[in-house]
Amino acid sequence: MASHSISTDPGVDLADCDREPIHIPGSIQPHGLLLIVDAGSLTVVAGAGDLETRLSPEWLGAPLSTLVHQDIAALIAATPSGSGGGVIGTLVTVHDERFDVAVHRAGDQLLVELEPGAAAPMSAGATLSRLDAFATSFERASDLRTLCDRAAVAFRTLTGFDRVMVYRFLDDDAGRVVAEDSDPALPTFMHHHFPASDIPRQARALYIRNRTRSIPNVTYDPQPIRPAAFAQVDLSDVAIRSVSPIHVRYLKNMGVAASASISIVKDGLLWGLIACHHRTPHALSADVRAAAAMLASGLARQVRAKEEAETYRERLRLRAAEDDVVPKLAGATGLPHSVARVKRELRTMLGADGFALVHGRTVVVDGTCPPEETIREIGSWVSARGGGDPFATHELATAMPEAGAHAANASGLLAMMLGEEGGTLLWFRMEQIEEIEWAGNPHKSVSLTPGEQLTPRASFETWTEAVRGLSRRWTLEEVEAAHRLRRAFHDAYQVRQLRDLNAQLTRTANEREALLQQKDLLMKEVDHRIQNSLQLVSAFLAMQARAAGPGEVSDHLREAQARLSAVAQVHRRLYRDDRVETIDLARYLEELAGDMKLSLGEEWASRMRLDLAPVLIPSDRAVNVGLVMTELVINATKYAYDGLPGPIAIVLEQHRNRLRLIVADEGRGKVGDKAGFGSRMMAAMVARLNGEIEQDDNQPGLRAILTAPIQEG
Known part of the structure; x- marks a missing residue:
């Protein structure tokens, strides 16, 4: 394996x-044969295996087509571009032995491997x-x-x-x-x-x-x-x-x-x-x-x-549970009463073994939970962490060592602060003692022999290891559902506040409503002013770029204008969306690419393709991803086609809890490392994302891949 x-x-x-x-490895398995061929002359310059007996005693220096009995040059010419550099030939028979022939490109050489064909294919x-x-x-x-x-x-x-x-x-x-x-x-x-x-x-x-x-x-x-001089040939495709x-x-x-x-x-x-x-x-x-x-x-x-x-079924289940819980939140007289009415539903909704609300000295519990005093300590610890996003872990003792004494009831924790009302919601999952069956002792996957030689473990008999202090993991869908619940509690709180104020002083309630409307108008005015300021700066950069004329200064100014567009785009999204903590990265990148199309012109815009999967991501990380995408697109427009328009593909994918952003062109490929401001900025953004960026051959062109966690930590 x-x-x-x-x-x-x-x-x-x-x-x-x-x-x-x-x-x-410098060698092959003996059931096959390997010929290393000069790609220009198609003559054999090296090989491996029993070539003298199975092919010809004069194999070294012989024409390849003569040895394999087929026109290799014609096969290579007929191979479609983008096939990965491999050519599969037909079956050949040499000395009554049938071979399957495969040819691989390796720089200035061809690697030709021959394997015995099936007796009855x-x-x-x-x-x-x-x-x-x-x-x-x-x-x-x-x-x-x-x-x-x-x-x-x-x-x-x-x-x-x-x-x-x-x-x-x-x-x-x-x-x-x-x-x-x-x-x-x-x-x-x-x-x-x-x-x-x-x-x-x-x-x-x-x-x-x-x-x-x-x-x-x-x-x-x-x-x-x-000969041994060819022992370092790359056999990755063989x-x-x-x-x-x-x-x-x-x-x-x-x-x-x-x-x-x-x-x-x-x-x-x-x-x-x-x-x-x-x-x-x-x-x-x-x-x-x-x-x-x-x-x-x-x-x-x-x-x-x-x-x-x-994943879709899980989302449907959580949405259905929310629809059952949310209407019941607004009818109570306060947060503890509100939570007490739906505590069981809140626990079962997120698949928790226990649920608790900490509100001052008041504790509301349901299911299997730690002692009340411990719940208060955990609530205080969560409050001290701060932040509005839910905190989720399946090994609480690692983050909060003092909670290890209660691992049986609280190995897993999903916690969320409610903001205005000062309460903290806690979902607990019990310790799930898991006996993992290993194929041999995993701590002895390799060992040192008396001669200091590394050898693999000798035993693969079942080796059982008990894992303690862990619970079932919280899924991304469950964490997102908790996030939506926070909004629902906030809305319920607002409803209760408005209802109580209306019951006491109708006039005060009307004044409050007016103040809220003014606040909304003020926020819109602030957003409008900020957008105007950003547009003025962008226009100023464009004027300076035109005034500077063609050259490095103009290029830097236009790059700065594109980066400013990325910041302006996320600002618009933050003030337009109801949920500002997380945004749909695909929608953000699509709008950001739209701005870039306008600035690049119709010829570039018509050749830019997007394939973006929806990915929910914290807004601050979205800004960094947007800046990285902007920089990669700018690099492609500058270097891939010598400034002329050409195809650019932007792809966003999600794999478990990580995202991949791919910017690919079909130009001339990597042209050397540029250590300018843009490169330093992109390196800083990638580091802040705790990600990594790779550059691969796009055959033709360059394929830049950013891989990073969706959430920090």
Whole structure:
């Protein structure tokens, strides 16, 4: 299951696991052959495997087309652009041995790999029919668990392995087996966890790049690249590249003689793996791997659909509960009385074991809660934290150590201050003692031998670890529902205030209403004045840019004008929306892009495409994301097409509790690092978001990707 590759040099640090260059092993697995070819002359300059026996004794320096019996130049010319640099040739027969041929581009070289073809390959029609049947069964799965169960059966049927597991990555990068189909004689790994160290970061990146991986026989002898001067060639795209010795030992320790993995990539991120094990050597031909990759793509789409459906159902349930609670808040005579009327509904709405209101010395409780004095202490601690956003944690003792004594009743806390009325709402979740089944001791994922060599753990027998002090996690939908409740309590408070004032002094109530209207008018006037000021500054910058004429000064002034537009846009949103703490980032970015289109002109505007998923985000973080997007678009307009209009794509995605903002062009790609004001500002914004920004080849052009948490902390 792991793709663990670490150095065996004496004294190596465990951190080397994440730095090992597993993409340049310098050798291949012996079931295949590798030819390294000069891309200009199409002659073989290096290779690996038993080339003399299986191809030709004079392979070195020979024309590639002669060795593989097909016109490689014609195949390359017929390959569509954007295909990822790979060319799949037809089956060839050399010395009565049939090979599948694959060609990969690698700079000035071509990497040609030959794998033994299937003895009796399925026809295209039979393959499509089988895949269609599997896809239909995926579509009819009622939930994610059923989908994964069916996937395990489907992939085992397709690949013929003894054991097939659906392996899902968790938030802490550890993995869990969520479905399994295997020979009844084998022990089960169902529900077992595997530590994050089993699959280092660079291996996860390769799982996204290469969707299938096969090791037909773990006892193989690596075949080195010859001549040795080519040993450092990047074999990232080569399916038959050699495996790290530590991973081979890992599989042997599991009792596995052959393995394969198929990546489940959802929204460009590694959601999980289809992990396959066999007790004896077992090959997976190129056509079966291609079918498995296609089936995994369909599985990823169904995973996304099931997760989105689950989120939608949760939102509907919470909205229905709100509709039941909110009308009951306004009829009471005060906050404690109001909460007492709906305390049970408030507790069950957010799936809490206990609920409490702290209002001065008054405590209203429902369900299983800590003692009243402890509730008051927790309420005071929440008040001291300040802020208007809900606070949520599934391990309260980590944030408030003194609460650890009451972990049984309060390991999880969702807290919210009510502002004007001075009350604090607390939802508690009990400790959920979870016995996690690990495949071996996770604290011994690697060990040092007497010779100071790193080796993987030898035992994969069930190792149970009890996790204490944790509760069920609060979902983003539950936290957002608490946010809406805060608004509802605020509205109910306003209704009670107005009702009480009307009952006492009608005139005073009318005066108050007039004051509220004046306040609203004043806020609008303030907003109007600020917008006018921002527009004046923007116009001044535009005039200065025109006066400066073409050049660096004019460019800087126009960039400043675009950044000012980003700030003005969020200001308008804050004064226009009812809910200012969080905003829809997609709507904000869409309006910000609209302003940029107006400033850039019709030619740029017509070529700018947006694909924005709705993402709720705190308003202050939205400003930073908007500034980063503005800077990336400005960079694209300046450098991608030498100032001429060209296509620019802006994409916003959400994956669990993180967002991804992608700005991609089809220009000339990265042209060097610019360390100007804009770059420094963007670096500062990314740091404030606690995110990271990557630049990838868009084939053609540049693809800039900002990844950051949706919420801080």
